[in-house]
Every structure is written in C-alpha cells, then in structure tokens.
Amino acid sequence: QVQLVESGGGVVQPGRSLRLSCAASGFTFNSFPMHWVRQAPGKGLEWVSVVSYDGNNNYYADSVKGRFTSSRDNSKKTLFLQMDSLRAEDTAVYYCARPPSYYDIFYPMDVWGQGTTVTVSS
Amino acid sequence: EIVLTQSPGTLSLSPGERATLSCRASQSVSRSYLAWYQQKPGQAPRLLLYGASSRAAGIPERFGGSGSGTDFTLTISRLEPEDFAVYYCQQYDSSPFTFGPGTKVDI
Numbered sequence A: 001q002v003q004l005v006e007s008g009g010g011v012v013q014p015g016r017s018l019r020l021s022c023a024a025s026g027f028t029f030n031s032f033p034m035h036w037v038r039q040a041p042g043k044g045l046e047w048v049s050v051v052s053y054d055g056n057n058n059y060y061a062d063s064v065k066g067r068f069t070s071s072r073d074n075s076k077k078t079l080f081l082q083m084d085s086l087r088a089e090d091t092a093v094y095y096c097a098r099p100p101s102y103y104d105i106f107y108p109m110d111v112w113g114q115g116t117t118v119t120v121s122s
Numbered sequence B: 001e002i003v004l005t006q007s008p009g010t011l012s013l014s015p016g017e018r019a020t021l022s023c024r025a026s027q028s029v030s031r032s033y034l035a036w037y038q039q040k041p042g043q044a045p046r047l048l049l050y051g052a053s054s055r056a057a058g059i060p061e062r063f064g065g066s067g068s069g070t071d072f073t074l075t076i077s078r079l080e081p082e083d084f085a086v087y088y089c090q091q092y093d094s095s096p097f098t099f100g101p102g103t104k105v106d107i
Helices: none
Strands: A003-007 A010-013 A018-025 A033-041 A045-051 A056-061 A068-073 A076-082 A091-097 A116-122 B006-009 B010-012 B017-029 B034-038 B048-049 B063-076 B086-091 B103-106
Touching: A003 A091, A018 A033, A018 A091, A018 A116, A033 A068, A033 A076, A045 A068, A045 A076, A045 B086, A056 A068, A056 B006, A076 A091, B006 B086, B017 B034, B017 B086, B017 B103, B034 B063, B048 B063
Parallel strands: A010 A116, B010 B103
Antiparallel strands: A003 A018, A018 A076, A033 A045, A033 A091, A045 A056, A068 A076, A091 A116, B006 B017, B017 B063, B034 B048, B034 B086, B086 B103
C-alpha cells in the first residue's frame, strides 16, 4: 500500500545540522511532488517546503528559506530535508506528505507519514 | 504570503449538532485552491476537502465545504463522536502554501 516513512529526527544543538529522510513505497514516486510540513509541540501545522516531481524546483516557507534544502533521489524513492543552522524554534514533528495528483505542485496533501521528531536544544 | 485566519478558535458542541468553521484569507485564493484537514491527537493530518468543496476519497458526506475568494466555510452537518478534533484550512494557490491556525471542535 501507499506509505511514507520519515526518519532522521533527534536532538541537536542550536546552529548544527540534521538531515531527514522520507522513504516512499506503493506508488510511482518519481511522478509526484513531495512536501514537508512541521508541527511544533502543542501548535498548529506549518508548511515547510515542496519539491517538484523531478527535483528541479523547490519552494520554501520564509522561516526556513536559506537554511533548509529539500531534495529527492527518485532512484531510491526517497525525499530528504537538509536542515542547517538549526534554531530552537525549528523544534517540531516533521511530516513528509504527498499530493493526490501527478506532477502539479498546486494540490493539497492526501498521504502523510507518521512524522519524525526534531528537538533543537543545548 | 497569504495569511489564513480561522474562527472560532474553539467550538464546543455535542454529538448530532451542526458545526460551522470559518477560514478567511488575507488575499483572494484564486481557483478556490483551499483545503481542509482534520487532525486528532498523536496522528498525522487527514485531508477532508480540496478545491474548497470537493470531498477527498473516503470522506463522509456530512463534511461539506463552500466559499470562494477570501471566505471559506467547513460544515459538519451532524457531529459524530469521531469528529471531535482540530481542523485546519490550507491554501495551495501560491507558495508558501500556508495553513490557518486551526479550530478545535470539542465536546
């Protein structure tokens, strides 16, 4: 079945880096844009980024622009989020998510992973 | 950036009652590219509606959406016990694809 599994979360000091992964299965990964969405403890959802189906286009929230980079390896059906210069306010559960339609980034997300927790603390 | 505002922050209702949730955008959401999600504690969000009014696969008919431009509404016609959750709107018309702050529907 269609599945997304995030990994790579953990505790990291401010200013350091972390790389999240999202392994996809059960669908044609290289045909779908992929999103990252995060949720700080007790807070609402915050959209983080989207990468196009071919990895050639990326869009980011202002809060992470210049610090986070999303990428993908279609041969391995894996999405990545490279997070640099981490701050305390980046502490959150990070979800990867897929839209219901091929190719077009202008769709909501109907398949979500279970999330991976990132804690930025000294 | 399109800023979304949801009201009320909390809606206290009973099973069987009708719930009306509002989402207002700081600028027009063209093509009605507005979605609604439900989230329960400890779970990932679940897509309910897209295009302001189209139900996602498997979503019961009691969930309905309306609106255009800057004002959108999610209606739950008769609340079931499993509907008590937090509801978020999201615009996917232009990047960044912002979410609203959420409305909690509780008993």
